[in-house]
Amino acid sequence: MPTRRLVIQAGLATIAAPAIVRAQGLSGQITLMSYAGIFQDNYVKTVIEPFQQANPGVKVNYVPGGSSAQMVGSVRAQKADPQVDIAIMDVTTSSIGNTEGLFDKLTPAEVPVLAELLPEARAAGGEFGPAVTFDHLVLVYDTQNLTPPITKLADLWRPDLKGQLAVSAPPNIQGLALTAMVEKMEGGDYRKSIDAAIKKLRALAPSVQTFDPNPDGYSLILNGVVKVATGWNARSQLFADQTGGKIGTLLPPEGSVFQINTINLTAGSKNRAAAIAFINHALSQGAQKAFTERMFYAPTNGKAVIEPKAIARTAAAPESRARMIGVDWNEVIKLRDQWNNRWRREVISAAR
CATH class of the missing domain: 3.40.190.10 (Periplasmic binding protein-like II)
Known part of the structure; x- marks a missing residue:
């Protein structure tokens, strides 16, 4: 007769199995639109490439979108047939997209990493995309x-x-x-x-x-x-x-x-599962640590542990x-x- 511990373990395994299957089954392509130049170079190295290594079935295409205003304009023009899945832009512009229905709301059930974010990071986008950099x-x-x-x-x-x-x-x-x-x-x-x-x-x-x-x-x-x-x-x-x-x-x-950049899920994303997985990754402790230490944006994940020399050069430094x-x-x-x-x-x- 199985022990109570084995029954509990079996039950937990059954509950966890769908999530594991979903993670292992992620595939296809997603398109991320954000800033060009050094932001793109460093974001690809520290955030996108590790995500692709962990999810070999997913290809992340990075599209440089110009200014935040240009990016929201692009998403608006594609509203009937979205070509972009995720957009990173400043909060004053992403708010326009939220109002116009260009971006989707994000729930803790879909994006559990939201629980790790600093209060001001979650508040930045309201129910929509939270702050990804300060x-x-x-x-x-x-x-x-x-x-x-x-x-x-x-x-x-x-x-x-x-x-x-x-x-x-x-x-x-x-x-x-x-x-x-x-x-x-x-x-x-x-x-x-x-x-x-x-x-x-x-x-x-x-x-x-x-x-x-x-x-x-x-x-x-x-x-x-x-x-x-x-x-x-x-x-x-x-x-x-x-x-x-x-x-x-x-x-x-x-x-x-x-200044706050938010990470936003495009309404009507053609690969929502992979896009949500990427947003969870981008807001995770590891991704936030890597990007902060490479490019000196302050992290929005309150549990990310950053090297003191790097944090001293960011907006999160006490003197700043x-x-x-x-x-x-x-x-x-x-x-x-x-x-x-x-x-x-x-x-x-x-x-x-």
């Missing part, structure tokens, strides 16, 4: 040709920097973040008004060479086109390493803002967190069009 806005500068170097946000208004700035304006999320930062620098609160920020940014406009850095501010600095640009910490850390320190990174003492301005992106999303219009009418127009 970052923060920084100022990047030419360490070889800028004397003295910048040490604070207010240095952007230095007379010697006239014509030497590359600033990403709204609707780019960098411009939205910069607005909140400048408002705080001027003693205000973006939740009440951005009048002080707009006035200060209007005074900065004549010093800005471009409000739409192409391909990005880091490249413009390296090519000698500008000396200072707005940028993201993770990319600037990697560029600094790759260029032997030619790019400097400043987390302004006046404060900075968290201490300087973060509390920005509710769900509220900023509601104000985005208003801010964008004010930048166009009052800031960008002042540069002409």
